[in-house]
Amino acid sequence: MVGEMIFVSGQASVDESGKIVSDSFEGEFRRSVENLRKVLAAAGSDLAHVVQTRNYVRDAEDVPLFNQLYREYFSAPFPARTTITNCLPPSLRYEIEAVAVKASQK
Template sequence: MPTHTRIRMFNTKDTYPNQSLDNDLCQAVRAGNTIYVRGQIGTDFEGNLVGLGDPQAQTEQAMKNVKQLLEEAGSELSHIVKTTTYITDPRYREAVYRETGKWLKGVFPISTGLVVAGLGQPEWLMEIDVIAVVPDDYTPA
């Protein structure tokens, strides 16, 4: 019997058709009151990249994904306690963090930011993963 709730399960052969992968993953996991959201990028849940070459637009889509996944897990953005943001160019930092800041205004999570040589696909300019903790007395709207 699984002890965690797995949200939006998928296989990497569908997500990365240009690579020979076959891994079973999911977009988020709820373990008790803690929710772990897989790194989100500028791709919607239908697989369409939003904002080719535009780190701000990719961040906006990634945050839309984060919001939706948290809601599907019975949570919301205000429950985020930790973010990790990856960018492929230090010049993207301002656009990415400005957009993330709009979504997390008043939340005050801890945050780690990294500049990396690349992400899972060359057109991805940024990625963000989050951890959220749902208060015991929270009831989704």
């Protein structure tokens, strides 16, 4: 945290011990975003206060599904978003980084 800003490094499909949990793209996406949600809650924020995301999608053919799932977790006005494809190792299908503000600031 810097002031009221919360910077969350890459959240992937990992369990509480940090072990990668391989799954379908949807399963990995949901687990990654739920991990992000936990980090934000611990910092006094939530997904509604995310102002920017960086998304890493291993396989470009998963982008349409990514777009659909993203709208389940984030709503208009959507956070500023960057999506990079074909960039993750074989062990991961998805990873997300985020910048948020404290819940009382947006």
